[in-house]
Amino acid sequence: MTGAAVLRAAIVEQRRDVVVSSLLAAGQQAGSALVPVLIGVIVDVAVTSGSPSLLILWIGVLAANFVVLSYSYRFSVRAAERAAEHAEHDLRLRLTHRVLHPGGGAGGGRLSGELVNISTSDAKRVGTANVVVPFGVAAIIAVLVSAVVLLTISVPLGLLVLLGTPPLLLLTHYASKPLERRSEAEQERAAHASGVAADLVAGLRVLKGLGAERTAVQRYRHTSQQSLVATLRTARAYAAQGGVVETSSGVFIAIVALVGGLLAADGAISVGQLVSTVGLALFLQIPLSTTGWTTIEFAQARASAARIAAVLSAPPAVPAGAGVAPEPVRGALRLRGVTQGLLHDVDLDVAPGELLGVVSPSPAIARALLACLAREVDPEQGTVELDDVPLAALDPAAVRAAVLVATHDAVLFAGTLLENVTAAGAEGAADITAALVAAAADEVADSLPDGVDSTIGEQGSSLSGGQRQRVALARALAAGRPVLVLHDPTTAVDSVTESRIAGALRRIRHGRTTVVVTTSPALLAVTDRVVLLDGDGVRCEGRHADLVESHADYRETVLT
Numbered sequence: 001m002t003g004a005a006v007l008r009a010a011i012v013e014q015r016r017d018v019v020v021s022s023l024l025a026a027g028q029q030a031g032s033a034l035v036p037v038l039i040g041v042i043v044d045v046a047v048t049s050g051s052p053s054l055l056i057l058w059i060g061v062l063a064a065n066f067v068v069l070s071y072s073y074r075f076s077v078r079a080a081e082r083a084a085e086h087a088e089h090d091l092r093l094r095l096t097h098r099v100l101h102p103g104g105g106a107g108g109g110r111l112s113g114e115l116v117n118i119s120t121s122d123a124k125r126v127g128t129a130n131v132v133v134p135f136g137v138a139a140i141i142a143v144l145v146s147a148v149v150l151l152t153i154s155v156p157l158g159l160l161v162l163l164g165t166p167p168l169l170l171l172t173h174y175a176s177k178p179l180e181r182r183s184e185a186e187q188e189r190a191a192h193a194s195g196v197a198a199d200l201v202a203g204l205r206v207l208k209g210l211g212a213e214r215t216a217v218q219r220y221r222h223t224s225q226q227s228l229v230a231t232l233r234t235a236r237a238y239a240a241q242g243g244v245v246e247t248s249s250g251v252f253i254a255i256v257a258l259v260g261g262l263l264a265a266d267g268a269i270s271v272g273q274l275v276s277t278v279g280l281a282l283f284l285q286i287p288l289s290t291t292g293w294t295t296i297e298f299a300q301a302r303a304s305a306a307r308i309a310a311v312l313s314a315p316p317a318v319p320a321g322a323g324v325a326p327e328p329v330r331g332a333l334r335l336r337g338v339t340q341g342l343l344h345d346v347d348l349d350v351a352p353g354e355l356l357g358v359v360s361p362s363p364a365i366a367r368a369l370l371a372c373l374a375r376e377v378d379p380e381q382g383t384v385e386l387d388d389v390p391l392a393a394l395d396p397a398a399v400r401a402a403v404l405v406a407t408h409d410a411v412l413f414a415g416t417l418l419e420n421v422t423a424a425g426a427e428g429a430a431d432i433t434a435a436l437v438a439a440a441a442d443e444v445a446d447s448l449p450d451g452v453d454s455t456i457g458e459q460g461s462s463l464s465g466g467q468r469q470r471v472a473l474a475r476a477l478a479a480g481r482p483v484l485v486l487h488d489p490t491t492a493v494d495s496v497t498e499s500r501i502a503g504a505l506r507r508i509r510h511g512r513t514t515v516v517v518t519t520s521p522a523l524l525a526v527t528d529r530v531v532l533l534d535g536d537g538v539r540c541e542g543r544h545a546d547l548v549e550s551h552a553d554y555r556e557t558v559l560t
Contacts, residue, residue: 001312001313003303003306004305006305007305010129010130014083017083018080018133018134020079021077024072025137028069028070029145031069033142033149034145043272044270076134076138083131092123095123098314099311104317105316106314108310129297132293146283146284147161149280153276156259157277160259164252171248246292252288256284260278318392320396325395326389329483331512332351334348335347335382335385338381339381340368340369346382347538348538353510355526356516356528358517359531361557366533370407373405373515374405374485375391401481404476410472412463412471414458416450417453417471420471420475421452424478425479434508439504441474443497444471466492466493469492470493470497477505480512484515485516487517488518489518489523490502501522505523505526519557521559
């Protein structure tokens, strides 16, 4: 997908409103072009003849013309803005759908704030093209109407407008090229600055805890300065392009007025026709300026459309397989020769309904395992199977419907505690209550003024770290997936609460496969089996108590 395709689709999909707006805007501009013509007629016919009735008649015609062009403008703008808003909304939906696609890959290394900027600022600029098109068309109609009128007054005047306008438009087009290039750079820098700002705000507590506020401010200052430089370069290009348009239009209009004056001095046109000529020359400044504005807006829309196209056309991180998900899901997991990052040649079987603990001294190994189980990536080598079906053969959405991987850095959303717990698709009130109790999140609800209906703020900002972790765990448990993978779900809670959660976890997940990636002795003690993973694969496996007694590396990992 290209930027041109995105821009074209944004206009074509709103063609009804765009066409209506173009027709009405053309009528408004044609009516505006007729104003100096009607004034010239009033001067020539009504005033010269001295007839009050003719004067009243032509003044009435002029008034009617004003009424028509006024309402045409009003409803033209309404249709154009409707098309722009609908196009912008559709683009935001498409971008959101692509970013949230189970196959992933839309981020492309961009910060979350950059994606937000693309779906807001860039989408708005592309949507604005639906306002630009009608008024661009109307400007051309206005020039053509003016040329036809001038041809009826004087052939040289009409030809001057007809032959002089195309080179003027071509000059305007080429003058907009630097603006388009700089606008794209400006949007890139602005989006990156927004991304850095959002990143810093999200991690404000951590920054304060580390005493790294000064470093964070310096980072943002550097990024914002780069954005400012890009913005100023765009502003200079905008000013240069505007200067070219205004100067060339002014010279052109002056030439038209001069030729009209010379023809009037020679008696080739009447006084009324001279008034019409001068009025049309002054009027032409509006459509010519509009064409300049059109090229500017289109230059920026093309730059924004290219950025949107880059997100929409980004290949998925994992492709959709053609296989069929097992039904019902028993929950048997099998890893054969799995290699991903620091995870090397792992062979592992998880029986249906088993509660398995996975211990790794390396966070990178743990993250690689989680990414493979969630099918965020396909292993570099080897296969991961669910009930004898390779995950790579399934659609990522089908994998997520069966396997829920709750990561350590799970994010809460703005809303109530209950809305966060049910966000993953809780099955019923009983499941929600059981999940709250098992995760000790019922205590969190009891401490809030409105219980589970209390608003917890964006990213759970009103909760402590341990409270956020318990709500996130409750959400994972309430989802009731056949396979649940938890990553360090209790690192921020006290030991008493952790012991309570450990016992409840075994009860609530009885009969369903659960994998807990952790080094917590309390959680590992309730598992059916524990495996120790390192860079060489599975080092050892067995019950937690037995491994603590018999395996030094395991003991060092979980007890220190």
